[in-house]
Amino acid sequence: IAGITQAPTSQILAAGRRMTLRCTQDMRHNAMYWYRQDLGLGLRLIHYSNTAGTTGKGEVPDGYSVSRANTDDFPLTLASAVPSQTSVYFCASSDSNGKGPEEQFFGPGTRLTVL
């Protein structure tokens, strides 16, 4: 069982370029999340999806977009990358069973550098 996979592992990107970070889970979890991790700021939620076909904005959504065409995949797109988007990006999923928030399972992360 792979859990959550993210691709690429790392990427160096020129400012202004478009980039899609991929995230796939094989646990059939209904909810998925994208976070960015920056030193001294912890993890900040970018976007989330409670179920396939729906998405929502987190704490820092500007400059990012997501889609959730199916249960397994939750790509994050930077339409026009800027240096302030240099960060480590984590995808996560959880199985919300209606009883309240549950444990999130995290991918290994994507280290993105925007020059």
Add this chain to the structure above:
Amino acid sequence: AQSVTQLDSQVPVFEEAPVELRCNYSSSVSVYLFWYVQYPNQGLQLLLKYLSGSTLVKGINGFEAEFNKSQTSFHLRKPSVHISDTAEYFCAASNDMRFGAGTRLTVKP
């Protein structure tokens, strides 16, 4: 919106000593609380969680945390740490999935 404050950015401690990592949250509604651990170059893993019930929560690797509603705290403790506990620890409050800034625990021999 909830906020989560981890009061110490770094905690150095000697092996086999006890440790407490502090976390305070702000919320006017029911809250669910989590502690995650992040080892170098890895994603986060759940240590323990508080959803309801007993205020003392036991997690993996000998860690435990106590939910204190009056002090709005959820401090993480371990009576005797090991070198392998060296990692970054994050407190999180759910409903809108807010994470603290993290505490780097360094266990020295």
